[in-house]
Amino acid sequence: MATNPTTLAPRAAEASRHGLDSESLQRDVLENLVSLQARYPAIATPHDWYMALAYSVRDRLLVRWVETVQSYAARDVRIACYLSAEFLIGPQLGNNLVNLGIEADAREAMLALGQDLDAVMALEEEPGLGNGGLGRLAACYLDSLATLEMPAIGYGIRYEFGIFRQAIRDGWQVEETDKWLQKGNPWEIVRPEVAYYVNFGGHTHSETDAEGRFRVRWIAANQVKGVACDTPVQGYRVETCNTLRLWRSEAVESFDLADFNVGDYYGAVEQKVVSETLSKVLYPNDEPEMGKRLRLAQQYFFVSCSLQDMLRLLQQKGEPIERFADVFVAQLNDTHPSIAVAELMRLLLDECGLQWGQAWDITQRALAYTNHTLLPEALETWGLPLFRGLLPRPLEIIYEINRRFLDEVRQRHPGDESRVSRMSLIDESGDRRIRMAHLATVGSHAINGVAALHSTLLRETVLRDFAELWPERFHNVTNGVTPRRFLALCNPxxxxxxxxxxxxxxxxxxxxxxxxxxxxxxxxxxxxWRAIKNANKEALAKHIHSATGVAVDPRALFDIQVKRIHEYKRQHLNALYIVALYQRLRREPQLALAPRCFVFGGKAAPGYAMAKLIIRLINGIAEVVNNDPAMEGRLKVVFFPNFNVKSAHHIYPAADLSEQISTAGKEASGTGNMKFMMNGVLTIGTLDGANVEIREEAGAENFFLFGLHAQDVERLQREGYRPADHVTANDELREALELIASGHFLRGQSDVFRPLVENLTQWDHFLALADYADYVACQARVDAAWQDPATWTRMSILNTARSGKFSSDRAIREYGDRIWGLAPMK
Ligand code: H53
Known part of the structure; x- marks a missing residue:
């Protein structure tokens, strides 16, 4: 793609194509320092150098970008639109250098200017426009789409404040606002001329138009404008540079006017503030459903802007509306954009004047839905009053979709009203709520899970009735991660x-x-192989020291668990084991145990008290263990604050052991597990999510497996699980729990961790105690393997060697083949 020399006049293309060599880079950096930063070298701050280099790199992307956009407009191609409320793209400079193939030239150029490239790159603020796995997956997929030269656009929200910055004070998580835009964002191009209006509130009005056709008009109480903010997405060593288009909300001027005319100036300004609030902050989406009105408004806002943009592009291509689904396919990244089903219908019916049947056919052919979770508390639903107040017209359309859909169910299963109520888009069991996963499923031609096990469970549980009705629509696409960022860039x-x-x-x-x-x-x-790992561990040890003040020995086994903090991910299982080790070492100082450094990282949702308590516990254990001379440095515990893409770059390559210990059946896939594997890290894990496939690829002998299987978990919970039995049966576990409850890890305060211990001993929803003994036994096998460096290194090499399946390139090819009907252009 995008190589057609006729798309730009040849001379213009030549002139705008900046050289990729170190001399031309050096020249441009100096020029940008003056013309954009208004500085000269002697007084330039490190951040000025960063900006000057970033702009020089951006210029090199722009010509490819413009040509790519032109070629999509001109050619008969299908474009994949990835709709996602989150894109956790991470720092851009290093990745763009790698993908352009100019990292060495940039290093040389900066050196000639007296600057160290790594130091300059370290200054970049990362756009934290996502919570975790789902947002990072979207970013990996954009990288692969561009690398495979597949026509694609990412659509999302340009949050002014991304995920909060995590500070640790007195062992507790404290949230600070993320001011990522404070010093400017050199990668973004704002396009004020690409803007759309989005309706909110008000009521609908039916009328018959001049040709006698029935039409519905939505008389909105309020409108918000969405402005396109674009970021180029350069493929790896190809000419294709795709677009990530994020919407920023603004006030609609004409709406203020009415108030202004009657003298309500402050009312008009307030309206402006409300409009601009829409894209202000990212919500922590892994909290149980919170019913936030603003969150629903955000979802509708970005979906509507994106679909309107697609309609405009269709028109620009000179294609009729009937061809919408031939030109576009939109992937819904979880249910967050699932309102697209109703909104595309609305646009086709109310704005384009199509009939229901034709509009529905286009909608279904254009949309596909990826499910990322089975956890009931994470499946989105919206209460009807809230939904009706904000989106009256989409609600009418949802009712009509539901009426027609349930007719179909009744025809297939006459008299089976319990099936009808299970499948309905509206949950009528309590206060009436819209089930967004059902809406996404009914409106899509393809539905997929994100790992083999998860897709199977999805078909058997959450979407069982739907899979029975339309088995051919259900797929699996196991997640993948980009080897550009998570190997080439972070592990040079x-x-x-x-x-x-x-x-x-x-x-x-x-x-x-x-x-x-x-x-x-x-x-x-x-x-x-070992020398490289050791160098990475030394580098991480320095980062740990500067972030936490804890000195760790790079020769110890680096045992790492980094991911969001959640009970189902079971950081507390890991913590219990550390407490048990601590007690063993205190009792038996001569114990033959290889030195270990346990590293944790991850954010807890601000409203998730138990997750925050787990962080406090880890920090409490760290304080006691790290300062106990009896440990003789054999045990170290670190909580690395503010885990994000940037710190991940240092963490994955430096790990020896990757903790993937979620309760079987609960983690849809996991992607950190894949990043570790690529970097030659061995996994200790359960048969959950993509761990199952990681083990299959690596070979069972190169994976430390423990724990209950998903069916055992389900059976145990159905039949009645009694965590206390495990406490009675295991003295070491009982003592660990008692020590935690006693306040030993919180300077004697015995009340703080009690809720955690009580929760575990009484309920233990995620079966940490049931898996404890097997986990400990498995850790003993880890210890033995580690003590034999040749065995360990062999396993490590084989893990990297067999990680090929987990490239996001493979995943994107599968989406292209199975779901989008879109082949790589390469
Ligand atoms: O999505 C990842 C999975 C992971 C899953 C995660 C996820 C979120 O980050 C947010 C919401 C959600 O429903 C799921 O937990 O297992 O790897 C990408 O698929």
């Missing part, structure tokens, strides 16, 4: 060794890492 030492061993092609074809298998037992190769 290993990347160099991979280049030398299997050739550079691995970055765009990760299956080539299989070539490493031949070297897994080679002693000299193993030594190089």
């Amino acid at each position: 030492g290993l990347a160099r060794l991979l280049d030398q061993t299997v050739g550079e092609g691995w970055i765009a074809d990760l299956t080539r890492l299989r070539g490493l298998e031949a070297h897994a037992d080679d002693e000299a190769f193993q030594q190089r």
Whole structure:
């Protein structure tokens, strides 16, 4: 794609194509320092140098970007639109350098200017426009779409404040606002001319138009304007540069006017503030459904802007409305954009004048839905009064979709009213609520889960009735992560060794890492492998020291659990084991136990008290263990604050052991597990999410497996689970729980951790105690393997070698084949 020299006049293309060599970069950085930052080298701050370099790199993206956009407009291609409330894209500079293939040139250019590229890159503020896995997945997929040269646009929200910054004070999580835009964002291009109006509130009015056709008009109480803010997404060493288009909300001037005319100036300003609030802040979406009006408004806002943008692009291409689904396919990333089903119908019916049947056909062909969770508390539903107040016209359309859909169900299953009420888009069991997963499913031609196990469970549980009705619509696409960011960029030492061993092609074809298998037992190769890991561990040790003040020994086993803090992810299971180890070492100082450094990282949703308590517990354990001379440095515990994409770059490459210990059946996929694996990290894990496939690929002998299977979990919970039995049966566990409850890890305050201990011993919703003994036994196998470096290194090499499946390139190819009807252009 995007190589057509006729799309720009050849001379213009030539002139705008900045050189990729170090001299031209150096020249441009100096020029930008003056012309954009108004500085000269002697007084330039490090941040000025960052901006000057970032703009120089951006210029190199722009010509590819413009050509890519032109070629999509001109050619008969289907465009994949990825609709997501979150894009956790991470720092951009390093990734763009890697994808343009100019990292070495940039390093040389900056050196010639007296600057260190790594130090300059470290200054970049990351856009935290996502909570965790789902948002980061969207970013990996954009990288792969561009790399595979597939026509694609990412659509989302340009939050002014992204995910909060996590500080740790007295061991507790404290949330601080994320002012990522404070110093400007060199990667963003605002397009005030690309703007759409979005209705809220008011009522609807039916009328018959001049041609005698029945039409519905939505008389809104309020309108908000969405303005496009674009970020280029450069593919790896290709000419394609796709677009991430995020919507920023603004006030609609004409709406203020009415108030202004009657003298209500302050009322008009207030309206403006409300409109601009819409894209102000990212919600922590992994909290149980919170019924926030603003959150629903955000979802509708970005979905409506995106669909209107697609209609405009269709028109620009000179295509008739009937061709909408031939030109576009929109992937709904979880239910957050699922209002697209009603909104596309509304646009086609009310704005384009299509009949229901035709509009419905287009909608279903254009939409596809990815489910990312089975947890009942995380499945979105909206109460009817809230929904009706904000979106009266979409609600009418949802009622009509539901009426027609339930007629179909009744025809297939006459008399089965319990099935009808289970499948209805409206949950009538309590206060009436709209089930967004049902809406997304009914409105889509394809529905997928994100790992093999999760897709199976999705078909068997949450969407069972739907899978019975339309089995052909259900798919699995196991998640993937980009090897550009999570290997090439963040682990340059290993990347160099991979280049030398299997050739550079691995970055765009990760299956080539299989070539490493031949070297897994080679002693000299193993030594190089270990040297790289050790260097990464030393680097992480420095980051840990500067972030927490804790000194850790890089020779210890780095045992790492980084992910959102949640009971189902079971950081507390890990913590219980550490307490048990601590007690063992206190009792038996001579115990032959390899030195370990446990590292935790991750944010707790601000309203999730139990998750915050788990953070406090980890910090409490860290304080006691790290300061106990009896541990002789054999045990260290660290909570690394503010885990984000930037710190992840240092963490994945430095780990020895990856903790993937969620209750089986609860983690849809996980993607951190894949990032660790690529970096040669061994997994201790349950048969949950993508762990199942990681183990299959790595080989059972290269994976530390423990724990109940998903069916056991389900059965145990159905039949009645009694956590106290496990406490009685296991003295070490009982003592660990008692020590925590006693306040030992909180300077003697015995009341603080009590709720956690009581929760575990009475309910233990996620079966941490049921899996405890097996986890401990498995950790003993880890210890034994670690004590034999040749065995460990072999396992590590084989994990990297067999990680090819988990490239997001593979996942995107599968979406292209199975769901979008879209092939890579390469
Ligand atoms: O999505 C990831 C999965 C992970 C799952 C996560 C996720 C969110 O980050 C947010 C909401 C949601 O429903 C699911 O928990 O297992 O790997 C990407 O698919």
